[in-house]
Every structure is written in structure tokens, then in C-alpha cells.
Amino acid sequence: MDQLLTRAQYVRWRTAVFAIFLASGLSIATWASRVPDIKSTLAIENSQIGLLLLGMGVASIIGLSLASVVIARFGTRRGMLGAMLVFAVGVALIGFGTDVWASFPVVVLGLALFGFGNGAVDVMMNVEGAAIETHSGKTILPLFHAFFSFGTVIGAGLGALAAALDVDVAVHALVIAAVIVVIAATAFLNVPTREAAGDPVGEAKPRWRERLAVSLSAWREPRTYALGVIMLGMSFAEGGANDWLALGVSEEHGGGAPLGAAALAVFSVAMTVVRVFGGPLVDRFGRVATLRVLSATAAVGILLFILAPNLPLVFVGAALWGVGASLGFPLGMSAAADDPAKAAARVSAAATIGYVAFLAGPPALGFISDRIGLLNTLYILVALVVASGIASSAARPIAGSTVGAGHPHDRAEGPRG
Structure with a gap:
């Protein structure tokens, strides 16, 4: 059985998931806003930017597809934390691969982690958002997606400011990665443990193989x-x-x-x-x-x-x-x-x-x-x-x-x- 939540616990849960949606949008706009600087610093062509986008897209789809496996094994709460840490590392690697190591393969690796983590967390945050809908009895998933849009606006604005001030991609990416880690840790502490979301409850070991069969x-x-x-x-x-x-x-x-x-x-x-x-x-x-x-x-x-x-x-x-x-x-x-x-x-x-x-x-x-x-x-x-x-x-x-x-x-x- 899932725990009964007080009003304060529910509000913290809802706010935490709003923050996760915002962090996802923030990370995507951070990458997108610095593409011109990444291209210039690495001295690459549009075709290579296309390869970066393709790699990120493939990794995102893999993350989406495997999200149910992660939930079955670890639960949504821990899965979101892990996925957010993965795409935070990806953001940092994109920056360091650009300005510190000037390495196209490192940027590719960063985008792969970034895409995989974002793809996986996309499923999990929507599962949590839908559970909040059920708890409240109101349709609020569109508002969660609006917070994703807010994140993209904030990320694009910060990216434009960083570019205008000639801030290195590495510094910009590291700051954003740190913000994402803070949001991930804070959200983890405020998202309740729920048996319906595959989170371990009590002393019983999760029957993840059975949940995986349900997923498939x-x-x-x-x-x-x-x-x-x-x-x-x-x-x-x-x-x-x-x-x-x-x-x-x-x-x-x-x-x-x-x-x-x-x-x-x-x-x-x-x-x-x-x-x-x-x-x-x-x-x-x-x-x-x-x-x-x-x-x-x-x-x-x-x-x-x-x-x-x-x-x-x-x-x-x-x-x-x-x-x-x-x-x-x-x-x-x-x-x-x-x-x-x-x-x-x-x-x-x-x-x-x-x-x-x-x-x-x-x-x-x-x-x-x-x-x-x-x-x-x-x-x-x-x-x-x-x-x-x-x-x-x-x-x-x-x-x-x-x-x-x-x-x-x-x-x-x-x-x-």
C-alpha cells in the first residue's frame, strides 16, 4: 500500500516534479543555445552537428525504451535521481569536451549520456505527474509540461547571456550541471515512496522481473x-x-x-x-x-x-x-x-x-x-x-x-x- 500523504507532503511532491520538468527543459536549452559556440570551438561542420544530434536522438529513444526496465528494477523515485545525475554528467562533459579537451568524441559521449538520461527521466517524471493527477483528481499534466517550456525559456535566456558575455561553454555547462544535481537531490527527498511506482516499500524485496513482464x-x-x-x-x-x-x-x-x-x-x-x-x-x-x-x-x-x-x-x-x-x-x-x-x-x-x-x-x-x-x-x-x-x-x-x-x-x- 502507498502511504497516505498530508497536504504539505503532497505540495512538496508536486513542487519537486515541477522542478524536474523545469530541469529537463533547462538542460535541453542549455545545449541548444551553445551549439554555435561548440561548432566554432571544435571547428566542425554542419554535417558533424547533424551527427551529434543523431547520436543524442538515438540515446534519447534508448532511454525512453529502457525507462520501464529501470522503474521495474529500482522504482521511479530512485530511477529519476539516477537519470538526472546521468544527464547532469552529460551536460558537464559537453562543456569540458568543448573547451577543456577540445574533443569531438567527448562531446559525443556527453550528448549520449545527456540524451539517455533525459529520455529516461521523461517517462519517469510523467509517471509521477500522472500519479499526482490521480491524487488530486484534476488534470495538471499540461501544467507540468508548461514548466518544461519555462525551463527551455530560462535555459535559452541564460545561454544567450553566457554567449554575449563570452562565458566558456565549460563554465556555463558546469554551473547548469550543478543546478541539475541540486534539483535532483532535493526532488529525491520530497518525492514519496510509492509501491505503485515500483519503489521498494518495507522489507520486501521488489519483484522486478514480474514488473518487467508487466512493462513489456x-x-x-x-x-x-x-x-x-x-x-x-x-x-x-x-x-x-x-x-x-x-x-x-x-x-x-x-x-x-x-x-x-x-x-x-x-x-x-x-x-x-x-x-x-x-x-x-x-x-x-x-x-x-x-x-x-x-x-x-x-x-x-x-x-x-x-x-x-x-x-x-x-x-x-x-x-x-x-x-x-x-x-x-x-x-x-x-x-x-x-x-x-x-x-x-x-x-x-x-x-x-x-x-x-x-x-x-x-x-x-x-x-x-x-x-x-x-x-x-x-x-x-x-x-x-x-x-x-x-x-x-x-x-x-x-x-x-x-x-x-x-x-x-x-x-x-x-x-x-
């Missing part, structure tokens, strides 16, 4: 793949915007680089705002209805972005695109974790599908766009977000789960007070 069983469940379709479409939409929206504005719509960056900022702000305030909407209308409306919004936004005859409408399309793509991933995670006993396995499986799309989708779009043009390629995103909307019924809460059920559940309970 998630890949045999049709609902896993239906949730994967939801997350795949929305991940393509988000990843495609991050990598190609600015270029679409600057080149295809003739807006130039500054307006391209501004349009991407509009997309990102729209997405973050909905993630901050979207939870109550989901609790009011339900996961399925929300996903259907948002998939339609994303499709309209992308179509408007493609077909708009002037730049103001392009910006409106970017905003609708961000709104529509905002909640697909967190709500897919929430749905995957409806059953606490199988949350780790299902979140790992669904997240793997979503992140493969997020990491592999944009490069695929680039390859296709060389043949048919970038704006024409974005029609693929329209088809995928429509498919997400069609599959959204898979996100309906399972029997016994009330989070994300919407107002019909409230009416069934009768009046309160």
Missing part, C-alpha cells in the same frame, strides 16, 4: 498504439513547427529571418499559455472532446499557415497551430497512466512512439520538402493531426479513473456541498 505487456495492448497515434500526430506538429515554421515564414512567405523567429515565438507562446491554463478546460469538457477540438484547431492553423495570402494571417495560423498542438502529448501521457499499476509501462511505450515522431519527423519533412517544397510538405502535418483527432477516443479514462472524464462525471456524482 504494454506493447501488446491496442490502446497503447491508439494513444501512440494521438501523440505521434501532435509530436509531428510540434517538432515540425520547431524546426520548419521559422523557415516557412522567412523563405516561403518572404518575411525574412526576423519575422520567421517572431512567428516561432508566437507558436511557442500560444502552446505554453494553453498548457498553463488547459487543465481546467480538460476537467470541464473531458480529454476526448478537448483533443478533438484541438486537433481541428491545429489542422486549421497549419492550413492557414500554408495558404495565407499575407503575413498577418500567417501569424494567426502560427498561433492556432500552437494552440492546437499544445495538449496532445501531455494528455496522451495522462491517458497512458490511467491505471497506476501499469502506468510506467504504458507511458514508456506511448512516449517512445511520440518521441520517435518528434525526433525523426522533422528530418523526414526536410527530405520530402526538397522534392515538393516546404509548404506543400506541411500538408502531411494536417493529415497527421486529423488522425490524432480521429484516434482521440482512445484517451477516454478507463474504468475507475476520473481524471480527464469531464463534466459528465461531475453530474453523475450529484450536487456537492
